[in-house]
Amino acid sequence: MNFPLFIARRIYSEGGDNRKVSRPAIQIATLGVAIGLAVMIVTVSIVLGFKHTIRDKVIGFGSHIQVENLLAIGNQVELSDSTMDILSHMEGIDHVQRYALAQGILKTDSDFLGVIFKGIDENYQTDFLRQHVIDGEMPVFSSKKSSNQVLASKVTADKLQLKAGDRVFAYFITDGGVKARKFTVTGIYQTNMTKFDQALCFTDLYTARNLNGWKDTDTYSGAEITVTDFEMLNPIAYDVAQQLKFINVNIEEPTLTLASKTIYEAYPQIFTWLQLLDINVWIILVLMVCVAGFTMISGLLIIILERTQMIGILKALGARNKTIRHTFLWFAAFIIGQGLLLGDIIGIGIVLAQQHFGIVTLDPATYYVKEAPMELNVPIVVALNIATLLISVFVLIAPSYLISFIHPAKSMRYE
Numbered sequence: 036m037n038f039p040l041f042i043a044r045r046i047y048s049e050g051g052d053n054r055k056v057s058r059p060a061i062q063i064a065t066l067g068v069a070i071g072l073a074v075m076i077v078t079v080s081i082v083l084g085f086k087h088t089i090r091d092k093v094i095g096f097g098s099h100i101q102v103e104n105l106l107a108i109g110n111q112v113e114l115s116d117s118t119m120d121i122l123s124h125m126e127g128i129d130h131v132q133r134y135a136l137a138q139g140i141l142k143t144d145s146d147f148l149g150v151i152f153k154g155i156d157e158n159y160q161t162d163f164l165r166q167h168v169i170d171g172e173m174p175v176f177s178s179k180k181s182s183n184q185v186l187a188s189k190v191t192a193d194k195l196q197l198k199a200g201d202r203v204f205a206y207f208i209t210d211g212g213v214k215a216r217k218f219t220v221t222g223i224y225q226t227n228m229t230k231f232d233q234a235l236c237f238t239d240l241y242t243a244r245n246l247n248g249w250k251d252t253d254t255y256s257g258a259e260i261t262v263t264d265f266e267m268l269n270p271i272a273y274d275v276a277q278q279l280k281f282i283n284v285n286i287e288e289p290t291l292t293l294a295s296k297t298i299y300e301a302y303p304q305i306f307t308w309l310q311l312l313d314i315n316v317w318i319i320l321v322l323m324v325c326v327a328g329f330t331m332i333s334g335l336l337i338i339i340l341e342r343t344q345m346i347g348i349l350k351a352l353g354a355r356n357k358t359i360r361h362t363f364l365w366f367a368a369f370i371i372g373q374g375l376l377l378g379d380i381i382g383i384g385i386v387l388a389q390q391h392f393g394i395v396t397l398d399p400a401t402y403y404v405k406e407a408p409m410e411l412n413v414p415i416v417v418a419l420n421i422a423t424l425l426i427s428v429f430v431l432i433a434p435s436y437l438i439s440f441i442h443p444a445k446s447m448r449y450e
Contacts, residue, residue, distance in 0.1 A: 039358055039359075039362040039364075040361075040365050042362045042365075043366040043368075043369065044365070044369075046362075047370075060333065060334045060337040061338070063333075064330045064333070065370055065377065066330075067326055067327055067329075067330030067331070067374070068327045068330065068331065068375060068377075068427065069375070069381060070323075070326070070381075071323035071326045071378065071423065072323070072327070072378025072419060072420065072423055073378045073379075073381040074319065075323050075419050075423075076379070076382030076386065076416055077382050077385050078319045078320070079316060079320075079412070079416075079419070080382075080409040080410055080411055081407060081408070081409055082312045082313070082315075082316050083409075083412055084407070084408030084409045084410040085309065085402075085404075085408055086309045086312065087410055088403075088404060088408040089228075089309060089403050089404070090309070091163075092227075092228050093228070093302055093305055094298055095163030095164070095226070096226075096231045097302070098130075098132070098259035098261050098298070099265065099271075099297065099298055100259070100260040100262065100268070100271070100296070100297055100298070101259055101297075102122075102258040102260065102279065102293055102294070103257040103294060103295075104257070104292065104293075104294070110256075111247070111249065111254040111255065111256060112255060112256070112257055112258075112292075113252075113253050113254060114253060114254075114293075115253040118282055118293075119133065119258070121282065122260065122275065122278065125271075125274060125275065125278060126271075126274070127262050127263055127264065127270075127271040127274070128260060128261075128263070128271070129262060129263045130160060130260070130261040131259070131260050131261075132156075132159045132258065132259050133158075133240070133257070133258050134153055134154060134155050134159070134240065134243075134255065134256055134257060135154040135240055135243035135249065135256045136151055136152070136153055136243065136256040137151070137242075137243040137246045138150075138151055138152070138207070139151075139152050139206060139216075139246075140207075141191065141195060141203050141204070141205050142203070142204050142205070142206060143196065143197070143203060145196070146194065146195055146196070147195075148194055150191060150236050151234050151235055151236070152185070152236050152238050152242075152243055152246075153235050153236070153238070153243070154176075154240040154241070154242055154244060155176050155237055155238075155239075155240050156176055156239070157175075157176060158178070159176060160261065161176070164237065167225055168186070168222045168223070169189060169223055170192075170198060170222065171198075171199025171222035171223055172199075173186065173221070173222055174221040174222060174237070174239075176240065177239050177240070178239070178240040178241050179241060181241050181245065182239055183216065183217065183219060183242070184218065184221040184238065184239070185203075185205075185218040185219070185220055185236050185238045186220075186221060186222045186223070186224055186236065186237040186238075187222075187223055187224075187236050188223070188225065188226075188231075188232040188233070188236070189232065190225075190232040190233050191232075191233070191236060192220070197223075198220070199220055199221065199222055199223055200219070200221075201219075201220045202217055202219050203217070203220060204216070204217055204218075205217075205218055207246050209246065209247070209248065214246060216242070216246075218238065226403075227399035227400075227403050227404060227405065229400060229403075230302075230305075243256075260295075268297055268299075269297065272295060272296075272297045275295045276294070276295050279294065279295055324422075324423060324426055327371075327374070327423060327426075327427050328427055328430040331370070331427050331430070331431055332430060332431060334367075334370065335363065335367050335434055335435065336434055338363065339363060339434075339435075339438060343441055346359055346438055347441060349362075356438055356439045359438050360435040360436070360438050360439075363435055364428060364432070364435055367427075367428065367431050368428055371423070371427045371428065372424070375420050375423060375424060379416070379420065382416075383411065383416070386411050387411070389407060390409055393405075393406035
């Protein structure tokens, strides 16, 4: 039988912590561990929620990999059906979709606004846009004909005082002069990603290509590629870049040369901001572990001092310093375990409450979301528990050597 564990368990289970001094010390130590763990769980959940929510929004507008013009990003590229077939059958590629961009001006009786019309077709993945339609319905996009329908953002709709079902004129400046189109605002979307909401309206791929004069060619503004595993984005992007080099050899017009970039390269400012959040997480984790460690150290010292007589009796009965130290370390582990359980209940409870009720709200103009997003990751929560337990016990090893300085004869008279 493990003698230190047996003694520690008896002390802990039989109310041995109910002494006048040690009881509040143990309660404070338990609370310190609980608060520290709860804060760590909430912090990690917030950061994971922010990173994944905003990442998914950016990907919703630009997919994982973008294929565009090498010489002048934003100009046209040649994307034939054979090229699309090659890209779509590459290993790790889930979906490939073409799009066309056309710059225009939306005009009402009282105001006007410059926007970018993004032409998409029936092959385009619109799940992300559907999730963020707040008024009206999703237009039926096509590459074969023009429906004269447009999906506008709430930012655009508010500035032009438009609502779903309204009609609006759009003007496009081309080499042949000014082209005018009358669109029906079928739906209004809102993602709170100001960079995109202020600029993009969605219409038929046929309409955008026709406005650019690309109707009878394989010319598009670019293609968007979705990968099967986001964790493998960089190696897949490298393979795509290598494949595009071979495709470029067969392109007769140099100005239509293809190149690719990942979503990280397309929007570095957003992902750099998200990476800065990791620094804040590590700072908070270190601070919370220090709080848990210091409260446990102070609690253990108080317990040892109050149990000086018990230590003296154990030494008089032949117990070695190592055995007594292990006893108090086991006792501390029980306290830490209780604090971890309480911290899990508090931390996970806060995360679940935020997920279901959205208690904490944010300014979407600054944070891109209306509510603080939280993502509960079970493996990370387990890792936090284990790390907190191990670190807290480890920092108690040095204070436990105080037992070595307690002499049996003097401890018998200790009050």
